[in-house]
Amino acid sequence: MKNKKIELLSPAGDLERLKVTLLYGADAVYIGGQKYSLRANATNFSIEEIKEATTFAHNLHKKVYLTLNIVFHNEDMYEVKDYIKEVADAGVDAFIVSDPFIISYLKENYPNIEVHLSTQNSTSNYKAVEYFKEEGINRVVLARELKKEEIKEIIDKTKMDIEVFIHGAMCTCFSGRCALSNYVTNRDANRGGCAQVCRFPFETDEEIPFTMATKDLNLANYICDLIDIGVTSLKVEGRMRSLYYLATVIGAYREIIDSYYNQCLTEDKLESLEKRLSRVANREVSSQYFNKEADWSDQYYTGRQELSNQDYLGLITGYDKENDSLIVIERNYFERGDKVEIFTPEGNIYPYVIDKIYDENMNELEVARHPEQILKLKFDQELPSYSMIRLIEKSKV
Amino acid sequence: MKLLVEPSGKNINYLSFCDGLILPLKDFSVQSKIYFSKEEIKEIIINNPTLEIFITINKNFLNEDIDQLKEALLYLDKLDIKGIFFYDIAVLQLKKELNLKVDLVWNQTHMVNNYETCNYYYKKGVNYALLGKEITLEEIKEIIKNSSITPMVEVISIPSVAFSKRKLITNYYKFLGKTPTSELKAKEKVSNQEYLLLEDSNGTSFFLNEIMNGTSIIKELFEMNTPYIVLREWAIDQKLFEEIVKDTYYYVKKDCIDEEYIEKYRQLGTTNFFFKKTIYRVKNNEK
Numbered sequence: 300m301k302n303k304k305i306e307l308l309s310p311a312g313d314l315e316r317l318k319v320t321l322l323y324g325a326d327a328v329y330i331g332g333q334k335y336s337l338r339a340n341a342t343n344f345s346i347e348e349i350k351e352a353t354t355f356a357h358n359l360h361k362k363v364y365l366t367l368n369i370v371f372h373n374e375d376m377y378e379v380k381d382y383i384k385e386v387a388d389a390g391v392d393a394f395i396v397s398d399p400f401i402i403s404y405l406k407e408n409y410p411n412i413e414v415h416l417s418t419q420n421s422t423s424n425y426k427a428v429e430y431f432k433e434e435g436i437n438r439v440v441l442a443r444e445l446k447k448e449e450i451k452e453i454i455d456k457t458k459m460d461i462e463v464f465i466h467g468a469m470c471t472c473f474s475g476r477c478a479l480s481n482y483v484t485n486r487d488a489n490r491g492g493c494a495q496v497c498r499f500p501f502e503t504d505e506e507i508p509f510t511m512a513t514k515d516l517n518l519a520n521y522i523c524d525l526i527d528i529g530v531t532s533l534k535v536e537g538r539m540r541s542l543y544y545l546a547t548v549i550g551a552y553r554e555i556i557d558s559y560y561n562q563c564l565t566e567d568k569l570e571s572l573e574k575r576l577s578r579v580a581n582r583e584v585s586s587q588y589f590n591k592e593a594d595w596s597d598q599y600y601t602g603r604q605e606l607s608n609q610d611y612l613g614l615i616t617g618y619d620k621e622n623d624s625l626i627v628i629e630r631n632y633f634e635r636g637d638k639v640e641i642f643t644p645e646g647n648i649y650p651y652v653i654d655k656i657y658d659e660n661m662n663e664l665e666v667a668r669h670p671e672q673i674l675k676l677k678f679d680q681e682l683p684s685y686s687m688i689r690l691i692e693k694s695k696v
Numbered sequence: 697m698k699l700l701v702e703p704s705g706k707n708i709n710y711l712s713f714c715d716g717l718i719l720p721l722k723d724f725s726v727q728s729k730i731y732f733s734k735e736e737i738k739e740i741i742i743n744n745p746t747l748e749i750f751i752t753i754n755k756n757f758l759n760e761d762i763d764q765l766k767e768a769l770l771y772l773d774k775l776d777i778k779g780i781f782f783y784d785i786a787v788l789q790l791k792k793e794l795n796l797k798v799d800l801v802w803n804q805t806h807m808v809n810n811y812e813t814c815n816y817y818y819k820k821g822v823n824y825a826l827l828g829k830e831i832t833l834e835e836i837k838e839i840i841k842n843s844s845i846t847p848m849v850e851v852i853s854i855p856s857v858a859f860s861k862r863k864l865i866t867n868y869y870k871f872l873g874k875t876p877t878s879e880l881k882a883k884e885k886v887s888n889q890e891y892l893l894l895e896d897s898n899g900t901s902f903f904l905n906e907i908m909n910g911t912s913i914i915k916e917l918f919e920m921n922t923p924y925i926v927l928r929e930w931a932i933d934q935k936l937f938e939e940i941v942k943d944t945y946y947y948v949k950k951d952c953i954d955e956e957y958i959e960k961y962r963q964l965g966t967t968n969f970f971f972k973k974t975i976y977r978v979k980n981n982e983k
Contacts, residue, residue, distance in 0.1 A: 339977045372831060373810045373838045400816040424757045426765075426786035433789075442756070444861045452759045472902075473756055476783075477858040478806045481830045481974050482904055483887050489806055492976030501882035501891070505872060509882045511864050588861075595867035 305525070306532040307556060308364070308462065309549050312539050313342040317352050317363075319685050320545045322644035324553025327362035328352075329395060331491075331538060334382055335375065336366045337419065338538050339491030346385050353390035362392040368417035370475065370489035371398050380404070387412055397475065399434065406435040413437040415462065419489070421473040423449075425456040432459050438531060443469060443516070444588050451528040460531040465518040466548060466576075467536025469587055471497035471511045471598075512599045517584035519573050522555045523564070543611035543630070546644070546687055547579045554646060578610050578689070612639060612667075613674065615686040622661055624675035625682060634666040636694025641678070643686040650691075651678075697918050697925060697948050700750060700848065701941060704730050704929035710938050713945040716748030716778065718926065724753045724761075724768055727805075727856045727901040729894060729930050734771055741776055749776070754783035754803060755898060756861070766790055773798045779824055788820065799823045801848065805856060806830055814843035824848060826926065829855050833913050833970045840920050849917055851910030852940055853928035855968060857891065858902040865895040881905060892931060907932060907965030914944065915952040 309325035311317035317328050330352060331343045344352060349365065356363045365386050369375065383394075383405065393413035396402050397420050405414050416422060416431050421442040428439050438460040441450060454461050470477065477488055479496040486492035500508035516536070518525065525533060533556075535548055551572045558564035577584070585597045613627040625641075633639070633653055641649040656664045657675040667674055676688075698715035701708075708717070719740065722731035732740070741749050751772055757765055765786065772780065773796045781803035782788065791800060801824035802808055802817045808828045817825065826848045827836055840847050869876035880893040890905040914925060927944065929937045940961070947957040 370807045371810045371813065373812075373835055373842075376810055376812050398813055400810075400813040403816060420785075421756055422785070424759050424762055424784070424786050426757070426762050426789045427784060430785045430789035430792075444756070445758075449759055456759075471862065471864070472858045472860040475807060476756070476805060477860075478830050479858045479902065481806075481969070482855075482857050482891075483884050483889060485972070485974055487830070487974035487976040489809075490974070490976040492974070496884070499884055499886075501884055503880060503882050505874075507872060509864075509868050509880065511860070511862070511868075513862075593862055595870045598862070598864075598867055600868065600871040 300527050301529050301531070303531075304560060305530060305556060307549065307552055308532045308534045309545060310535060310538040310540065311352075311545070312338075314344070314348050314352060316540075316542055316545055318355055319542050319644070320549050321356055321359055321361050322683075322685055323546045323549045324644075324646070325361070325549050327364060327392070327532070328356065329364040329366055329534075329538075331366045332382070332386055335369050335371075335379060337368050337417075337489075337491045337493070338366075341539050346389055349386055349389040349391065353392070357390065363390070364393040364395055364415065365391040366395045366417070367401060368395050368397045368419050369491055370419070371401065372490070375490070383409070393437070395440070402431075402434055402436060415440060418442060418464065419475045421475055425453045428453055428457045428459050432457055438462055440464075440534065442473065444473065444593075446591070447521070447524055447528065447589055450525075450530065454529045461529075462532040462534050463525060463530050464516060464536060465522070465525070465533045466516055466552070467540075468582075469513040469516050471513055507601065510598070510600055513587070513593075514583045514585045514597055514599065515580060516587050517576065517580070518586055518589055519552070519555060519576055520569070521586065521589055522552070523559050526556070526559060541611070542614065542685075543608075543687060543689075544579050546642075546685070547575060547689070550642070550644075550646060551575050579608055581608060610690045611687065612637075612690055613688040615641070615682055615688070616684060618678075618681035619675055620681075622657075622675065623677060623679060624657065624661075625678045626659075627674045627676055627688065629667045629670050629672045629674050631670065631690075632666065632668050633690065634694055637690060638692040638694075639688050640691055641682065641686060641688050643683055645683070651676075651688075653694075697914075697922055698748065699941065699945055699948065700748070700924050700926045702728070702752075702926070702928040702930070704931070705934075706730065706732075706736070710941040711744060711747065713942045714747070714927075716750060717744075718750045718752055718781065718928075720752040720754075721768065721772075724755055724765065726755050726896075726898045727859055727894075728752070734768065737772075738775060748778040750779045750781060750801060751777055752781040752803070753787055754781060754805075757784045757786050762786065766794065769796060769798075770794060781826060788822065791821065801826055802845070805859075809835070811839045811842035814839060814845040814847070818843065818845040824924075826850065829853075829908065830969045830974060832973055833916065836913075836970075837916065837920060840917075840922055846923050848924040848926050849910070849913075849922055850908070850926040850928065851914060851917075852932075852937075852944070853908050853926070854892065854903045854905065854931040855908045856901060857904055859899060860902075861899040863895055864900040865893055903931065904966075905931075908968040909961060909965040910967070910970060911940075911944070911961040911964070912958055912967065913970050914947065915958075918948060918952040
């Protein structure tokens with residue numbers, strides 16, 4: 300185990316999600332700017348938003364990393380240096396990069412900003428890590444195809460800061476070594492246009508189509524191992540995920556990490572946190588390559604509906620002192636008698652049974668059936684912004 | 697302009713019509729069907745002293761592979777090899793550490809897409825680059841014009857599309873409850889495009905099941921003094937491939953002025969991305 304506490308690194312697709320995930324316990328976030336990021340179709344951050352993001356994060360003593368990890372074509376190079384200057388001036392703490400020319404440019408011109416090697420390079424052995432260490436890279440995000448022992452050996456042999464994916468969607472192929480999206484849809488996978496062709500069915504001579512979609516990664520059970528072998532940063536996938544997803548996932552991992560360091564991570568606690576994670580998952584999960592070679596059990600084979608999560612009932616935006624009520628923006632249908640939990644960025648959880656529902660003018664409603672409607676719920680104390688309400692059990696009435 | 701050919705068998709009938717061979721090294725290469733042992737490579741070099749021999753070492757290596765990789769590189773360094781096509785940066789690191797004299801070819805399949813990065817690798821002692829297949833002819837020309845590295849352009853092949861560490865064919869047949877094969881044809885429904893999948897102990901390779909035909913761009917490459925073009929045999933009809941190699945050889949030797957050559961192959965396969973630009977920002981591209 301390293302002396303320095305392991306970092307929990309969260310994705311953020313926009314400014315609001317960045318704020319939420321930092322408040323819920325991420326130590327750092329990675330974001331995409333409006334150029335050169337591998338999620339070209341996400342909302343992404345303008346320069347002004349990056350400035351606001353870094354100010355917000357730095358006030359909390361947290362960090363913002365910017366992805367600059369496309370595989371560059373000639374035309375992408377024309378203006379990249381101007382763009383790098385703008386985002387560097389906006390205060391980002393690190394660049395996540397795959398192209399070695401860009402790495403060398405950054406190290407030469409911005410020596411005070413860290414450069415992290417993107418997983419797009421699928422770095423899978425200590426010799427490759429040694430190369431990039433000599434190039435001045437500060438951290439390597441390893442390929443997702445590695446086992447625990449392989450990760451440990453890389454750390455032991457190179458002493459490099461290593462970042463590992465712990466949660467979220469997986470690629471079927473080696474990152475960077477897949478152009479299926481280019482060929483099937485003409486969308487360039489390595490420039491942020493990936494159409495996720497690995498989730499498409501393919502016809503064969505067999506009756507059942509060939510599919511290669513993978514289950515999602517979940518290493519909640521192995522966080523202690525990752526801390527013990529000296530990993531520097533634990534990364535959650537999903538720059539296009541919702542506020543609720545990020546709050547739940549980051550909140551759960553924060554609790555696992557802190558409990559382990561505080562020597563109070565019991566099996567019961569871990570089980571309960573895993574249950575919480577499973578409630579926001581829209582796919583089945585596995586540990587993929589971490590313990591064994593990924594095999595047939597880590598994939599899907601038939602047409603499968605992505606689960607739409609209805610547990611997220613509302614986002615708390617304020618408190619009406621006059622009426623002792625939480626102000627809530629509705630996200631999903633709920634009704635009187637529903638058992639819920641109200642949870643806060645600090646990790647507090649309040650069990651609550653929906654008794655009365657009011658609209659913003661304190662008119663009583665039978666049910667909450669209009670997402671985005673402003674509602675009020677009686678509650679005896681003010682809660683911080685970005686507290687949320689999740690469903691635990693539907694009303695039996 | 698030299699013709700480099702990657703054969704798909706060990707009986708090669710077109711040796712006098714090419715300038716060099718690309719030989720995937722057994723246990724160190726992927727995305728091929730035929731691999732050559734170190735001893736076989738040595739024999740080919742001895743028997744073909746006029747041919748330029750390049751070796752492919754394009755696996756994603758794990759820690760456990762590094763010692764054997766070192767041994768293989770030291771062995772190859774003593775042979776009369778023109779260069780090694782590499783994917784994993786470990787190969788470049790080992791060339792540096794072991795002070796190997798053999799040249800390297802930057803061959804990160806879908807990543808060799810701009811001249812700045814070609815120049816970066818050139819400065820790091822990599823003398824050749826096999827350019828990506830998912831870029832346009834204009835992009836290829838811009839790289840050739842602006843980089844110091846010796847460029848190679850793949851003009852005939854069943855193009856490799858993706859590579860996974862997973863045993864995707866085995867897994868599929870296990871789910872079906874049937875005995876797995878090592879190859880599979882799979883068609884994507886919407887695009888109606890067929891892919892060839894090939895599985896071995898290293899994982900699963902995807903290929904477009906159509907010939908990438910760059911015969912129509914060879915003249916422009918020739919006029920730009922492009923030093924090498926690459927032709928890969930795998931999954932192409934043997935007789936057809938031999939004919940293409942011979943025709944291309946004569947076409948190039950006669951300064952690419954034979955219009956009949958262009959006409960003969962005009963309808964063959966796909967021009968892939970030579971004249972088709974990929975998109976990535978869907979909303980902007982839709983405007």
